[in-house]
Amino acid sequence: MRIRGDVFWAWADPTLHHRTHDETLDDGTYIDVQVRLSRTGTTQMFIGVYASSGMAIHEEAFDSRPGESMTRALAWGVGRARRVATDTIPQFDQFACSK
Secondary structure, three states: OOOOOOOHHHOOOOOOEEEEEEEEEOOOOOEEEEEEEOOOOOOOOOEEEEEEOOOEEEEEEOOOOOOOHHHHHHHHHHHHHHHHHHHHHHHHHHOOOOO
């Protein structure tokens, strides 16, 4: 179960058409990337990275991805989410091991 943060809830609008990419990485980290078209036709994106416990590690939202289709934005967002996940988790593991 993911514990959504304020960024997700501020971004969420279930009435808009959207596409989603969910993925669980080998270490249990879960990524959630969503893209949608705003009411004015602008491509928007949400990126969430969650620990295996469900806690939010990273959430960000983009109100506009100028010049990008939903498909292109989704591909970019998945790559970013994977980078955030792999760059963030080792820091937490290292911190936990140093105690």
